[in-house]
Amino acid sequence: MTTATISGATISGHRGLQMDEPLIFELDSPGSSGVDLPAPPKTKAKTRLGAVPVRESVGLPGLSEPEVVRHYTRLSQKNYAIDAGFYPLGSCTMKHNPRLNEKMARLPGFADVHPLQPMTTIQGALELIDTLAGWLKALTGMKAVAMSPAAGAHGEMCGMMAIAAAHDHRGGPARKRVLVPESAHGTNPATAAALGMVVEAIPATADGRIDLAAFKAKLGFDVAAVMLTNPNTCGLFERDVRELADAVHQAGAFLYCDGANFNAIIGRVRVADLGVDAMHINLHKTFSTPHGGGGPGSGPVVFSQALAPFVPLPTIIHDDDGYRLVECQDEDEGTALAFGRMKAFHGQMGVFVRALAYTLSHGADGLHQASADAVLSANYVLAKLKGTLNAPFEGPCMHEALFDDKSLKDTGVTTLDIAKALIDEGFHPMTVYFPLVVHGAMLIEPTESESKRSIDQFIATMIGLAERAKEDAASFHAAPTLAPRRRLDETTAARKPILRWKTR
């Protein structure tokens, strides 16, 4: 590590509360451990390993408990987080993560139960899943829900598998085409392709929405589904969704809805009434469960009547005998058409507990208010910033406000520069360069859990940066200068990948 070139470099490499922290491998004190284990019991046989030889060593470093605590505490201090500040990452719904959720998920009755215990010993766990499933159905008006998908993209896969299974069951010529708006999340085409489908991207209209006529023209009896994000990735509600759904259904296809932006409409719009056949819900977005630096998530999928029979295993049945998990197709007549299994066991229980704690905390009235506040805050950002930045589409927007880089033209400052300058100002940048349909996109999602004071501070900062961009582009190119690291060399990282620690 060279520290000599840094202005204000210190001898230790530390800067006040920012500590330089080596890798665990560089902190190795051979023989040290942060865990004291009991001695193994006396047994007649020394080992009973069969044909596999014992390994000689693993190569792990040894650290004591205090060293481990300090290591991870110092690492944590290099992260931005919702707890620390405004995190308006569009399409990611970085809302407050209540600590009650954490406390509930750690109740031994939820955390310390095994997925293969006898049903009689886990009635409360099944009740919790069933209760959350009930809320998800009530909030969307949909008929069925698959709880097992582990994240949004996994939910997409589940939904599209159900659609493929329904087409299979119906028979007729193969349906392999999937129509997707150009502005879709990358997961949509990736999911369809993984299922052997052919993706066709349809350009949007000038108002940032689907081109209904273009979709209708592309529909046919070889189309399996249309995948629509609604509200869409430009932060707009797809007004023509009903007409699109009708056309899709007329062609014998299904309408898949990417529910990543459900936070805008939860408790205010009935998804079932939009003609949707399947939609995943990101519990780690809309239902406040923590992102944890990239997971775990949970992506239950709600289904219409037409797709309900194909919901994957396992499912839960609640009758007079209590709750029962159906893990095998022929255990129950209702699951004869179940299309398969998404993952091991029964879903992201720990995330379910958090999501239900959140749902109960808000209740029907709270959720109705939460989506309203999310949409109100985004429109407020749009109204306050559209004089400064260019908004490519007319409002009202839903829960996120989209700007492009037109107003930065000729300043020499790019969208990326604005993002990096925001870091020095103490904010997490918005989503940049997505959706792809807008040049230099900046997608701002304030969420309902941000105070007006905090939103106003962000707005004032953005206006200030836009002013500065006209005079001092160089300061943007150098940004960030106050973060734990300055801009990182991603080219070298990709050209000569170093993906793990190795002894020199």
Place this chain on the structure above:
Amino acid sequence: MSEIRFTKDHEWIAVDGDTGVVGITDYAQHALGDIVFIELPEIGRQVSKGGEAAVVESVKAASEVYAPVDGDVIAVNNELAEEPARVNADAEGAGWFFKIKIVTPAQLAELMDKAAYQTYLEGLA
């Protein structure tokens, strides 16, 4: 003396008899930015005009490289695996991708010459 032709997808092909050397244009390398990886076709593969023949990646983008004309791959520039930056440095020379035996020479006439490609680029700006 070889003759160089260009495609609308920003590939070039330098023709010498019945062989052609293929790469991406300087305009393309500039648009992609720092190139970090190149996936080359296997020797012996048949490529067809407009069909995917290679992939070129920068940090944040991946683009297909299409065969300008039908042909059989007879050589590839293995040095790009170690040093993809060659494409940034000299896209239309040392940064060549692969060499083909041209199967359908008539297709060359459908490609642009240097002047036509220049005009085409001006139209894109």
Place this chain on the structure above:
Amino acid sequence: MRYLPLTEADRREMLAVIGAASVAELYRDVPEMARLPGPIAGLPNHMGELEVERLLSSMAAKNVTAGSVPFFLGGGAYRHHIPATVDSLIQRGEFLTSYTPYQPEIAQGTLQFLFEFQSQVALLTGMEVANASMYDGATACAEAVMMANRTTKRSRALLAGNLHPHYRDTTATLARFNGFEIVAGAPAPSDRENLIDKIDTTISCVVVQSPDVFGHVHNLTALAAACQAKGALLIAVVTEAVSLGLLTPPGAMGADIVVGEGQSLGIPLGYGGPHLGLFAAKEKYIRQMPGRLIGQTVDADGRRGWVLTLSTREQHIRREKATSNICTNSGLCALAFSMHLTLLGETGFTDLARLNHAKAVQLAEKLGDLKGLRILNDGFFNEFTIDVGRRANKVVNKLAKRGILAGVPAARLFPDSDGLTDLLVVAATECTTEADMDALARGLGELL
């Protein structure tokens, strides 16, 4: 409503700035018939912490917790002791409430622990590289088969009969829709399955689990050679990560890809999720790998740092040509795993593995003395299969009534297979006491 900071005055002021009379006006693009004028009828309204806690605690109280009884379940999820440090530190808000590290300058904490995690997983599995995690072992397994199909340009996968059935079913489900073929062996509880003879040049990969779902451990060396001879990849599956502290790792036996479940380190049973998918491979296959990868680099001042790298494999860039559709993975679970492993260190981890094996040997010796009971395994790590001579699920239910969670009936894992009804898979870990073992032996002794 404690999670909503906007006041009524704020809302009025903001509406005025926007120029809208009401929030309803902002929803004007939504078809009228789908709009809800007020909270959904029939659902409860908001609750305070106390009420939520009361309600959820009452549900939790209906479950029998593993820690409260003699407990012997495994089958892909294992009860291990989690050091207090782990659960405390993963709850630091900077870890818990951050997103995927898209802005590396302010996500070095997440990036560095993931780099350390990748390094640890590579060491454990004996492989050259590992990714930053998958959802769980089963989905990692399915993705590994897809990766082998891409790499070999073949589309027929051979699955060992003793692969965890949930892993098999997850892979088979993907196969059904992706269009590749699965050849899955029948479960072989007595460990007699000849995979080598089934390998030919149409097979993209062989998927084999060790220790397998019945607890048998396998030397993969000959299988790896057979795969290599036919141009197929060997995918090794590990569902009990602690076993890697004692057994020769799959990488050292010639595996091309190692996938597994990391729940055993730092992650509670949690009724089956969220757990942690591990994914490691030989470096030459790196461009075909699914999921996120963290790479080392330097910043503008030349200081070492970490970034997401080789992203062109991923869905947000490559879209329909991505190696996988995965986006969110299991970041916080990876942190818990990595932290637990860091606490253990070389001596702690290998000692923990030895302790687990010794506990299982002790259990086997106690159960082996019982009449009417037969142990099927020659070799095992911390889990083995017993034949109880009568329907194992009935035995389990009877013992559950006596307050013993006795194990996983093989028929629960393989409901479609015959001949497994009397088999029970039992596991012991460092959490299992001698008193627990005696209770199980006594309970079984009385029933058999």
